[in-house]
Amino acid sequence: MMTTTSLITGTPVHAAAEQELSPDGDFTRVAPATVNVTLHKGMTEQTPADAKSNNISASATKNGKQGSITADGETQDWNNDTENYNPALYGKVGYTAYDITAVAKDVTTDGIKAIGASIQASQAAGKLADNEYIKGATKVMPEQFMTTTNTTTFQNLAASDDTSEHHVWAFVETTHAKGLVTQISAPIVAALPLTNKAGNKFQTDSQLYPKNIVQKLTFSLIKHGDSPSGDGKTTFLPGVAFQLYSGKPGSGTPTGTQVTTDANGKLTVSGLTVGSYYFVEVASGDVADIDADQEGTYLMGADARNDSANKLNFTITDAGVDPTTLHADMMNYHAPDMHKTLEASDTNFNSSFTEGTLASFKTTIHTPNDIKGGKGSEIGGESYITEPYGVFQGSDTADEGLTWVRSESDFQAVEPDGTVLKEGTDYTLTDKDNGRGYDIQFIREDGKVSDTVAKYQGQEITLTYKMVVDNDAVIDKALYNTFDLAYQNHPTNIGKQHVRHIIHKVPVYTYGAKFVKKSTGLFGTGVADTKLQGAQYVVQNSDGKYFNGFADGADDDSTAEAQWVDKLSDVKEGVLTSGEDGSFEIKGLHTGDYVLHEIKAPKDYQLNTKDLKFRVEKGTYTNTVYTARDDAKTILPVTGSNERTALAVAAVTFVVVAAGAGTYVVIKKRKNAAD
Missing domain, CATH: 2.60.40.10 (Immunoglobulins)
Structure with a gap:
């Protein structure tokens, strides 16, 4: 065998x-x-x-x-x-x-x-x-x-x-x-x-x-942050949290606990076997949730949300995977920013204006590096572009007292190198009703910004424009021009729709002054003074020009504007007259020093021999009343009279005046003219 x-x-x-x-x-x-x-x-x-x-x-x-x-x-x-x-x-x-x-x-x-x-x-x-x-x-x-x-x-x-x-x-x-x-x-x-x-x-x-x-496999992810200037530099982002899910983006199941990037921006997830997975970023540290109004230096990307736009997904098939490909580099981009100011030339009067003049505003919008989709992210060795912004627009709103007039606005949208963006190509501009402002839209019909706007990503678009301080302006009250930048860093047809906002507002003011005309009182003491009607004044500004009232000019708005003339004799409409209670006022002026010049005294009173200086600023119209006084005219003796009786007899005048809680008496002898 x-x-x-x-x-x-x-x-x-x-x-x-x-x-x-x-x-x-x-x-x-x-x-x-x-x-x-x-x-x-x-x-x-x-x-x-x-x-x-x-x-x-x-x-x-x-x-x-x-x-x-x-x-x-x-x-x-x-x-x-x-x-x-x-x-x-x-x-x-x-x-x-x-x-x-x-x-x-x-x-x-x-x-x-x-x-x-x-x-x-x-x-x-x-x-x-x-x-x-x-x-x-x-x-x-x-x-x-x-x-x-x-x-x-x-x-x-x-x-x-x-x-x-x-x-x-x-x-x-x-x-x-x-x-x-x-x-x-x-x-x-x-x-x-x-x-x-x-x-x-x-x-x-x-x-x-x-x-x-x-063996079970390990996936590593490194989190980067972009440079807001668009210079291409990046930094590692520590303390950024992620949750791993198994299944299809948007409907998966959390796997394990959240993991957080270390000091080098790195995290690892181990224990992986056959299956489909995706990472969802969790708002933390400097990274703001794009689905909430949370503040943050960086903005979560649409590529790491729990929806169909998620790009941080990978699959270990039943044929396996090359372990070296189980790696991702993900970029977080700086959120947009916006600041609104008055032009420097309009800050000379502490943000105050004369009615009818134009206030010049400047809105600076920092364009994010991923406005049209950001580079710098990859998973499994494949680079991808993040989702472009689906919302990037502004709304400028003026309080009552400010009016937007397109033809007078001198509106421009300018890039840092002086390139002027074109309306209809790079943005659309829509006037709001009743001159209450405008809306500007940077997203075009194709759902993205123009190539010109994208070219300057990481830089600033500067909007400059003017608004009229109109005759409805409330004196001493802040008149706000508000800009609302609305943005969303993913298309409007994918996932949860939450539009974030940055809102800045800038106040402007118009001021005035109130006056009361009084006599100088008993013997110039101010005691027993009397409010005087009929006094007439003109106002002179620091440039030596005289106020000649408000009148609508040749511009396109319907706002009356302050008129100033060189000669006193040319003043027709700017005369201020005291009323029965002695009061008069001027309003709609910017901060400054002015002069009150009397051109007619009340009946039986002498014209003031000196001009009166006064200050217009915040609160002077609401909280201050300037007093202007005139002396009564002197009573002279009858010329050539031989009558000495009235003047020869010494007379004593008693005047009783109430003063607070008590009473005081002024006694004055009058002597005849010969004395």
């Missing part, structure tokens, strides 16, 4: 025993012609430390001890740290069976080992098809894959026939998940059929046990 052996994962197994019959070749065949072979896949998980160092040695296992199986074709269980292979986690594994009987000349234990080693070496070199045994195979069974029960069965394999008392088969792992499987199983070479463990019959169903070393 001749005995052959097969090698199953390095262990020799006795094959079928054939009995020699008569020399003329007559015999009765007792071995099965075909058998079924079931492969039971095992796996041993590689430790995280070994995975980090890409250690794929046989000893690189979870607890340092792999399972062992006695390869005898019988049903067995995995032991130690080896367990049933899980294709749902570690991917597709397939085997191809080759009938190499015709080229397997040496089927001794050493010969079987040599065949297995030859196939393994060719496979490691990526030249399996060139191996002499594989090339010499007379039959190749179609590749079969491990099922969810970690098995696959090759049925009806040739085992014994008239041409060969046994068939030698090589079972080769021809598919495995890249990255997840760090060491494939060694080729299994077996001479079929096999005898059972008891040695009393042939196996018609043999069980073989190949095994892999597997």
